[in-house]
Amino acid sequence: MATVHFGSRQVRPDTDRIWRKKKRKENILMGSDFKSIPIIDIRPLLDKCNDPKMAEDPRVSEVVKQLDQACREIGFFYVEGHGIPDSLVKEVRDVTRKFFHLPFEEKIKIKLSPMTGYRGYQRVGENVTKGLPDMHEAIDYYREVEPGKYGTLGSVMEGSNPWPDNPSNFNQLMEEYITLLTDLSRIIMRGIAVALGGSPDTFEGEIAGDPFWVFRIIGYPVSTDTSTADIQDYGIGCGAHTDYGLLTLVNQDDDITALQVRNRSGEWIWANPIPGTFVCNIGDMLKVLSNGLYESTLHRVVNSPKYRVSVPFFYEPNFDTVLEPLDFCKQKTGGLSKFEPVIYGEHLVRKVTTNFVM
Ligand SMILES: N=C(N)NCCCC[C@H](N)C(=O)O
Numbered sequence: 001m002a003t004v005h006f007g008s009r010q011v012r013p014d015t016d017r018i019w020r021k022k023k024r025k026e027n028i029l030m031g032s033d034f035k036s037i038p039i040i041d042i043r044p045l046l047d048k049c050n051d052p053k054m055a056e057d058p059r060v061s062e063v064v065k066q067l068d069q070a071c072r073e074i075g076f077f078y079v080e081g082h083g084i085p086d087s088l089v090k091e092v093r094d095v096t097r098k099f100f101h102l103p104f105e106e107k108i109k110i111k112l113s114p115m116t117g118y119r120g121y122q123r124v125g126e127n128v129t130k131g132l133p134d135m136h137e138a139i140d141y142y143r144e145v146e147p148g149k150y151g152t153l154g155s156v157m158e159g160s161n162p163w164p165d166n167p168s169n170f171n172q173l174m175e176e177y178i179t180l181l182t183d184l185s186r187i188i189m190r191g192i193a194v195a196l197g198g199s200p201d202t203f204e205g206e207i208a209g210d211p212f213w214v215f216r217i218i219g220y221p222v223s224t225d226t227s228t229a230d231i232q233d234y235g236i237g238c239g240a241h242t243d244y245g246l247l248t249l250v251n252q253d254d255d256i257t258a259l260q261v262r263n264r265s266g267e268w269i270w271a272n273p274i275p276g277t278f279v280c281n282i283g284d285m286l287k288v289l290s291n292g293l294y295e296s297t298l299h300r301v302v303n304s305p306k307y308r309v310s311v312p313f314f315y316e317p318n319f320d321t322v323l324e325p326l327d328f329c330k331q332k333t334g335g336l337s338k339f340e341p342v343i344y345g346e347h348l349v350r351k352v353t354t355n356f357v358m
């Protein structure tokens, strides 16, 4: 087998071939044969985000054009000029590393269980993707759901977030971060709304005016065998999956290459860390709303010889709204709905209740 150099933009030749064959057979065409992921400077969008005429601004329309192309062809892009201080972004990773360094008895104090609405700590191998255990430990947080808020639809997700006492600033730091990323996501979604041809507030009100969110704090252990440079030996930190909601913003360690994105030919393209940026990707609900114009792209994480932390924030629609392809998106895609209506909360509960072996 050909050697693959870790950290480069190359692909795994074996899986690559299998995927291509499978996709030819199924005749599924998704995304494009992208080889890299673009960086989009969203500063103009931040500057004009609350201006109802933002779409007419030439600097904003340049950003919108880039968002449209990235979302149609890749489903992934990096954002820079996002306004979140680098020091905060880094501190979130530092505090995460500190938590995962604690003894197991300390971490298990905030154990995830159905009692907490699936919030809390999960050990390596407890999360499963397509039937295989993922080689990561994590803490899952969700927007809190008070008892009865969404009736039976939301009962599985009822619960409050278990914050650890140690590191002592963990809770306050993460809540501040969640607040800022919720706001940033709303702004990027305004750009995406215009990119799709809608008005900036398309994803507010009924669709995501009261957005749900998911926050994962992840640690990927050092893989056992680091004697060869072949990525086959490093194990899968998170199996191939798509994200569930509207938009994901990933804060990843800036010195480890681990996240991979699948292109149309089935090649795995590295999303190398780029300091000062978030990796953004489209979730399943935006695929439905856009009637498939934008793809929720498959991605996975490969482990490495170094312990890696990554902290994705998932910006989601309202928990209980019925979502279906938007009319103006249907018009751009042949007029017919390609997806049945879905309730985001049902999609999430289906995932959450099958994601764990405990
Ligand atoms: N909230 C999100 N998107 N979480 C992504 C986790 C992906 C792995 C999970 N076991 C799965 O199979 O979906």
Ligand SMILES: O=C(O)CCC(=O)C(=O)O
Residues within 6 Å of the ligand: 216, 218, 238, 243, 250, 252, 259, 299, 300, 301, 310, 311, 312
């Ligand atoms: O670890 C990463 O960089 C991404 C993790 C991921 O894709 C997820 O949790 O959904």
Ligand SMILES: [Fe+2]
Residues within 6 Å of the ligand: 241, 242, 243, 299
């Ligand atoms: Fe993901």
